[in-house]
Amino acid sequence: MIRFRNVVKSYGPVRAVDGVDLGIDPGELCVLIGPSGCGKSTLLRTVNRMVEPDSGEVFVDGRPVRAHPPEGLRRRIGYVIQSVGLFPHMTVGDNVAVVPRLLGMDKTALSRRVGEMLELVGLAPSWSARWPRELSGGEAQRVGVARALAADPPILLMDEPFGSVDPLTRVRLQREFLAIQRRLHKTVLFVTHDVEEAIRLADRIAVMRSGRILRHAGPEEFVASDAESFVGEFLGLEYGVEILSRRSVREVLRPVGPEESGGEGPGDGAPAVRADASLKEALGLMAARKVECLAVHGTDGRRIGALRMEDVLGTWKACP
Amino acid sequence: MSVDWITLAGAAGGFLSAALLPFLSLRPNRILEGVPRGLLESLGPGAGIVLGALSAAGVLAVLRGRRPGLDAPGALLSGAGLAALLPLAGAAAGRLAGGSPVARVSAGSGLWLAAAGLGVALFSFTRRLPSRSPARIASLLAVPASAAAAGLAGLLDDLSLVRELAARGSTFAAELARHLTLAGGSAALGAGIGIPLGLAMYRRPRWRGAISVAVSAAQVVPTLSLLGLLIVPMAALGAAVPVLGRLGVRGVGWAPAFTVLSLYALLPIAGNTFAALGAVDPGILDAARGMGMSRRQVFLRVQAPLALPVILAGIRTAFTANMGNAILAALVGGGGLGTLVFLGLAQAAPDLILLGALSTAALALAADRVLALAFRGAVPRGIRTEDS
Known part of the structure; x- marks a missing residue:
């Protein structure tokens, strides 16, 4: 869907993007990650021609982006940036309606669309009459996402979209965005420098440094063998624990019927974890309570199973 | 909170000036030297209104720090005082001119400074009131309203400024x-x-x-x-x-x-x-x-x-x-x-x-x-x- 072929972009003597080859499949969420100044934002901006490469080619849907006039191209690509960039002189509704209006959508369709988009990001349609200055950071960024999706573009470019909100809000926004993405299957290029964010969201992760892509793989494929390299150093030793946040307790729990508990399951005094918690959270609870076994509760609060430490960590090699 | 010194200074300065400086000045004709007239001489019992408004503004300036809610009465009092000043001066000018068509009565330093003192008080009291509060609107409108009414009623006709205007x-x-x-x-x-x-x-x-x-x-x-x-x-x-x-x-x-x-x-x-x-x-x-x-x-x-x-x-x-x-x-x-x-x-x-x-x-x-x-x-x- 998006393909970079030997893309180069220099600013003066600095090669911001230094020969990038990368492909993103339709419906895939690819996270570009790397330290500040590694060229990830510049690379992202070549897709909608906000940055023109010095050489190389960017393809969208098999056609070089140079073949499209920039305005038309940008209207078919959603764009979300860290500073949100809501237009303060327009209502929330008018902000969401910007791109459909540029594309000539008529009034009735427009107002229906705005309502749908606000509901999609978890805001009541009545919010459309509010002004951006009345919104919190998290609400503003939801509107930013709604605005980017309003014309139903197949591609979404997101440049550190959740970078400027507090950590709790960020996690909530990530979770909600993931839910939206599971419904809409957009092709997403997502720039961040936050490893946890990359692990939570990515189908594939591309690690960048000094304008080059060092490694491009699924989150599960980054393993300890990288520990010595820059990639391993950047992702950090805790990557092995962070990656557990991608899986939920439900996937590995040992189902225990209520009548059989007491067998090999944990006793009534065992700490409990909800089935929709992540394995990372379960491990954290084990570490905090110094137990290797947890009770698992369903959303209704009833016990539905048990979780042991080896279920979380898998089988281990003996000490070499 | 402490005393509102600016308002107090304005009110006190206005009070002293009104009491001690020439309030109006009478000239037998347009170019002759003027003869100063004091506050009492000019206004008679009306002097009480001017001095009363100024001293009330001063007292409220002292109290407002400790007692909230004094801004509205302060604004209304200083607005009323300022509004009264022009008709009072106009009526006094009529008495002083004594019917002479060429005599000129103009404002003296006492009148100007009394107006300035009341103006300072009016501004500082209204500034703290919400923009749509009735006291603020009433006190700010009182001055132009009274000037317009006095002008239309002919009360100001004997003031030199108005005679100049009428002449042209x-x-x-x-x-x-x-x-x-x-x-x-x-x-x-x-x-x-x-x-x-x-x-x-x-x-x-x-x-x-x-x-x-x-x-x-x-x-x-x-x-x-x-x-x-x-x-x-x-x-x-x-x-x-x-x-x-x-x-x-x-x-x-x-x-x-x-x-x-x-x-x-x-x-x-x-x-x-x-x-x-x-x-x-x-x-x-x-x-x-x-x-x-x-x-x-x-x-x-x-x-x-x-x-x-x-x-x-x-x-x-x-x-x-x-x-x-x-x-x-x-x-x-x-x-x-x-x-x-x-x-x-x-x-x-x-x-x-x-x-x-x-x-x-x-x-x-x-x-x-x-x-x-x-x-x-x-x-x-x-x-x-x-x-x-």
Whole structure:
């Protein structure tokens, strides 16, 4: 869907993007990650021609982006940036309606669309009459996402979209965005420098440094063998624990019927974890309570199973 | 909280001045030396109202720190005192003049300072009241309302200022209109040139220095010298282009005054336009471009509306400043309220000077408020601020 072929972009003597080859499949969420100044934002901006490469080619849907006039191209690509960039002189509704209006959508369709988009990001349609200055950071960024999706573009470019909100809000926004993405299957290029964010969201992760892509793989494929390299150093030793946040307790729990508990399951005094918690959270609870076994509760609060430490960590090699 | 020293100083200063300084001054005719008259002599029992209002304002200024809720009575008291001052002085002038048509009664320092003291109190009390509170509106409207009522009732006819006005009724209206046209027209022309200049400064960094120097140069040359400097070129222009000459473009008259005022309007308008366009959040412009707006759409739909409040503030500054500067137009025969001021200077008639100066000041203040209200409506609600 998006393909970079030997893309180069220099600013003066600095090669911001230094020969990038990368492909993103339709419906895939690819996270570009790397330290500040590694060229990830510049690379992202070549897709909608906000940055023109010095050489190389960017393809969208098999056609070089140079073949499209920039305005038309940008209207078919959603764009979300860290500073949100809501237009303060327009209502929330008018902000969401910007791109459909540029594309000539008529009034009735427009107002229906705005309502749908606000509901999609978890805001009541009545919010459309509010002004951006009345919104919190998290609400503003939801509107930013709604605005980017309003014309139903197949591609979404997101440049550190959740970078400027507090950590709790960020996690909530990530979770909600993931839910939206599971419904809409957009092709997403997502720039961040936050490893946890990359692990939570990515189908594939591309690690960048000094304008080059060092490694491009699924989150599960980054393993300890990288520990010595820059990639391993950047992702950090805790990557092995962070990656557990991608899986939920439900996937590995040992189902225990209520009548059989007491067998090999944990006793009534065992700490409990909800089935929709992540394995990372379960491990954290084990570490905090110094137990290797947890009770698992369903959303209704009833016990539905048990979780042991080896279920979380898998089988281990003996000490070499 | 402590004592409100500013209000207290205003009230005390007003009280002492009213009690000790000449309140009115009586001249047997327009040019003879005046004879001072004190407060009691002038107002009789009415003196109690003036001194009472001033001392009440002073007491409230002392108490307001400890007792909240005194702002409304303070505002109403000082407003009422100020409103009473003009009719009281007018009635006293009638008594002092004693029916003589040539006698002149003008305000003395005591009256002016008492008014200033009450004005300080009125301003500081109303400032702390919510903008739509009835006490604030009533106390601020009391002064113009009482002045208008007293004027219409003929109570003020014997004050020298009003006699000067009456003597020149039709000229006054004509000069006032002329003054407004000069100041407003030049501000409009200044906007017509200044906004594109500011835009050029923003768009073309290479022109920025030159434009900025040119616009500032017009500002640093003193107004009077600029009027003098323009005599020769304007005369030449009028002679060379007959159409302009017939319109009145000459070395003296409205044309040089209008030109100077337009040049003066350029700096605030061009400067504000440039600053306003540059102050728009780059993230917002990036988002606008990234969503597929053309350069033109980014400018017209996003950048210009966001820059509008600051650009309008520049126009307002220029217009208000021109209201004052337009006084100088009279020096080169350009007309306006300056005519009264310079005529008063020539005739050694202080009340005529005062008439020209006071009406210019009132006009400038009124123009500022009117523009503020008008422009407020032009600013999109999402970026409107409370105090503009």
